[in-house]
Amino acid sequence: MPLFGREVETRCLAELIDGVGKRGGALIVRGEAGIGKSALLSEACRRVASSGMRMLATTGVECEQHLPYGGLHQLLRPIRAGISALPGPQSDALRAALGLADEAVPDVYLVGLAVLNLLAEAAAHSPLVLIAEDAHWLDRSSTDVLAFVARRLESEPIVLIATTRDGASSRLDDAGLPSMRVERLPEDTAAALLDAAAPGLAPAVRSRLLNEAAGNPLALTELPAAVLCLGGADAMLPAVLPLTARLERAFTARVAGLPGDTRTSLLIAALNDSGSLAETLDATSSALGTAVGVAVLTPAVEGRLIELGPSTLTFRHPLMRSAIPQAADAGERQAAHRALAETLCGQPDRRAWHRAAATAGTDESVAFELEQAADRAQRRGGVAGAVAALERSAWLSDAPARRAERLLRAADLAVESGRKDVVEQLLGQVSTLELTAQQRARATWLRSSFDDGMRDGFAGPLELATLAEAVATDGDVDLATRILWGAGMRCFWTEPGSAAREHIVAVADRLPIDDADPRMVAISAYVAPIERGGTVVAALRELAGRTGGDPQVQRFLGSAALQVGAFDLSARFSAAALSGLRAQGRLGLLTRALAVQAWSSVRLGDLAVALPAAEEAGRLAQETDQPFMYGLARAVEAEIAALRGTYESATVLAAEAEQVGLAAGARPVLATVQVARGLTAFGEGRYADAFADLRRMHDPADPAYQLALHCYAIAELAEAAIRTGQTDAMREILRELETFAPTTSSPALHIGLRYVRAVLAQGDEAEDLFKAALGADLTGWPLERGRVLLAFGEWLRRQRRAAESRVHLRAARETFDAVGVIPWSERARGELRASGEASPNRSPNARDQLTAHELSIAQLAADGLTNREIGQRLYLSHRTVSTHLHRIFPKLGISSRAELGAALRPSAEAPDASTAAR
16 A cells, blocks of 8 residues: 655655765654554665665564664674674674674674674675664664664765654664654545545544544554454444554454464464564464464464564564553463473573563572573673563562572663663662662662762762771672772762861771772872872872783773873873773773873873864763763863864853753863863953953862862963962962972972962062973973963063073974964964064964864874774774765875875974973
8 A cells, every 4th residue: 555645754765765875874763653654664665675775674572672682683684794804803792792602792882883894894885774663672782783873874875764663762862863753644644544445434434433543544544444343433442542552452352353273373473572483383382282383373364463474473563463462361471471481492591581471479490590691691792681681580589688689780780781760770679678788888889870979869979988898897898999989989070078088088098908009099099189199190100001901990090190180191091091992892981081081181282182082082972871071071172172262162162061060060070161261261361251260160169179170270370360460369379289289299280380489479589480390391291381481481571581582482382383272372473573583474284174083083094094993993984984084185185195194293393392492
């Protein structure tokens, strides 16, 4: 039957499919049950077939949601042979996810990258159209991978079309993909469809059906059959029921008239988590105690409830499938599951689930089978499936202690998968049980595991420290350390006060762990960045040579180095962590490492590293649902924009970051926002605003105050103070910061203190202080050295020592030109003109023409990486990388890869620290 009233929708799908050769993409087709989403997909499939393109399809089924990567397995089956051609780690990850190898899956995102490259290779021969019907019922792992892939299809000859039902959630809903809503048919179109589906209806019946269907195409085509089953129009289903329920009642009525053996077989088919016809017939034979053939299903085919292929059984609509179990009683459903379990002896995971569904009450043997299924699901990266299996296993457990343990383990895995709602539900179940002290501690810890513990109602740093001490007393030092690390993280995002910080440090000191252990070093850095700063910096320098290459250790050491102002170490640790985290597919941790790298690099003046790192961190933070890291990344981008003189962009980015930070009082985000705003105001000549913005960081009552970070932007504050006559206020702040100096060897703090002492000094003392600031080791800190050179040059010119000032001003200009801090280089040029020396105009860097994302790709290509290697690093297909490079070359005015290095080289190199002021 042709489609009625879907001209706009079919045209939209046709444009998407026909344009796949020029631009890939994804589209989510949304609508209520029966609205015609499947019919639209069928129309799309016909268009794909007639065009000669290749199509891959998968269909979500409600009872298959617990099978990890089941939907992906179905989608990729026709192109599985290409897996062996993928890079080793990707091939291994995908084979393990699909159950083709007995290996652990490192992370779902590595599987996603493997799928993206597999599809890209298949699309190289012919454009590819992916169909995901009823995506809301696909297993979570498959949906995560599809969402990952869908975000990266723009440069690929690949289109994804997925359908989702109203009221059902899907990870695709959070992927930010374009969508098209399918609405009910208007009255005249609905009438035409009904007349075509059921001609010759009596006027009263026709009118009643049009009213009942309310423009829903499935109702218009299926309810007429219910008229015969229910005794005519007067016996129609009650209109007060929701339309979906009325349709299910109609299907149930049609099933009720079938032979008993057929009803049994249909029930088994509806409960089977596979469309295998052989499995359904074998299970039916087991349930009936006698062999049956395909003829048992003939009445259901004739009744238009199912369709049979050579080896498959398909329900004509999901509502038909869901209606059949609802009409059966509990005993009939359990018998059907038992028959399926007996048929699936060679498939332990599916067998375990059917045995569980067939069990009333508790059964430890079934619980144990499900727990083993959870282990296998977790190993394959199917965390959501493992959580579901453990939860069901818990309630089949015959002992309360086992039940609690399985629920807690499920909650722990749900934290890993980012399911806050599931964690709260599981811990709600746990709270009804008798728990040991350690189990209560785990429950408290798990409840506080999201958003770095920033949500209301969760345990604060002080409570977590007390909890960690109790857990350590009970003998679980590893759990105690994890809990204490969580307390330290909360000290970064919030301000618990000195008493809480001292208590956490005291608990850490009592743990039976070596002080040089990276975990303890990081906890000290987060909790006591000033009091323990010297010890932490020394430990970090010691650990820099022996982290063992563990990217997770390097990642949190980089974060620890940021707390104590060792930005050179922070950038080094974070950069070292990136390749390992990328290889493991740990995008959540990768986001954090990139954000720390960006924050540190911008303070060092390495904007070429900071800009792409911040952009990627922001992109991945959205993808991995880390709002505070997104806010931090955007704040760093605002700071970079201010340093580069793009003040309008800096203002917009700062406002966006502030909105994120204010929502939960995320102090590092708000502190970085104030730095960006201060730099922007200073660059625009609004010195009073700059001082006010930056001074907020030093007010403990202000949400932008952060104990560690407020120590590292004092040079900017001092400059604004001098321009606005606020030097007395600045000296008061300086006196507070001077008290920190004896306990910490923080490079950033001491660099800032030396600068502020010099610019606030009066008389002859200033020259000695400037020379002391320049004499310090500023290797790797070009921005800070350039700042001192500029200030010293300005001071010398004011002292009418123009010739001496030019040496420093010239070095400052060259430094700022090299690192791309344009406003400061222009300031140095202005000072040079005032001293009597003209400056050549700065030659714009070609790299300024690139977006942050393009800059990242260009830099990697200039370093000699192939497109495949770049794609693996940035989680893109190699074809997407190639597309980006073809856009980059014209922007840089080059025509080949070999020219990239020269094109990206700054117009002036930063002078060496030892020769800059000669």
